[in-house]
Amino acid sequence: MRRRYTAGRLLERDLAADPFDEFRAWLHDAVAAGLAEPNAMVLSTVGADGQPSSRTVLLKGIDDGGFVFFTNRGSRKALEIEANALVSLCFPWIAMERQVLVCGAAATVPRAASQAYWVTRPRESQVGAWASRQSTVIGGRDELEAAAADVARRYPGDVPLPEFWGGYRVEPSSIEFWQGGLARLHDRLRYRREDAGWVVERLSP
Template identity: 45%
Template sequence: MSKLSDLRKSYEQGELDESVAADQPLSQFRQWLDQALAAEIPEPNAMTLATVNAQGRPSTRIVLIKGFDERGIVWFTNYDSRKGQELAGNPHAALQFHWVELERVVRIEGVVSQVDAAESDAYYHSRPLDSRLGAWASPQSQVIASRGVLVANAAKAALQHGLSPQRPPHWGGFRLLPQRWEFWQGRKSRLHDRISYRQDEAGHWLKERLAP
């Protein structure tokens, strides 16, 4: 068995130069996400969400992007979960996509807010029935005695709400408004490409190369 310290990989899938990277980070993100979807890599919509609690301690988890535009990056979850409570106390957060097969990483930092109720309702009602009932059944991030608690809660939710459950008031969307982006493309000899975008005081995006 190989030791972790012996593992090596040469990154040679692509390159990213500031002269060809889009002037707007959202355009660059759309291009890379479309390429990840076209490559049919596993779960190209999965992203790591990092939040910080009141004691300044960070935590991460995987969530799924469900939309994006000039207003920001959107995902849906339980507002009473650990991440929901931490975002309520500190709205600054970070997202990261890691598309291993393409040797690419996208990092996004910004401020998070809840999406409006109509947007949360629309997405909730687009979900499969078992997922809609699951939002009622799971007291996310709380300690439970066993999986049987979830099964019992799901059965209770099905009896109570039937085939047309309404969105739970504790469940809905978040939107991160980016303040900083970074696009990382693996390159040979660890001389990776890193293109950063940050906003100046006027709100214009500044594109810069970072040392790997």
């Protein structure tokens, strides 16, 4: 299928001075357009063997100059971040002919921040977080459902925040905004962090 990319242009004069302001504006546009899961982002990490791995996670906030998500700290992604904090995030807003690529380093958020988010989660999501030994091999679906039922019995009231679950903040070294263009002459504008602040560069498509 051939696509002509006619949704718009991205010019330097239209950019916000701060990349987070630009990102918030683009996220607002994605929400307003009714995109499914507009806060979904592809998180890529690298294992000790040099093998990259990617998965979709949900952006849960922009906090202290970084992009925040939450996960099991025993998961593959978390263990790879522990060994190599350099990661990338990709927001693929394909229906809008847009993409945002973030490169930077991930670090854990304070437990208080994880607790503040944890209490906003539905009870079934809290139970599921306890029941799942994320990224480990299990015998079957029945095993997972039995573990969830056991957690629900153990915590009939409030479900506490597990020690093994929490947030990460990706502090970017660069944020690239991509807008599809006619004849594949796409607009790619990248904010790159320097000591004096952010500089903007246009990349060839």
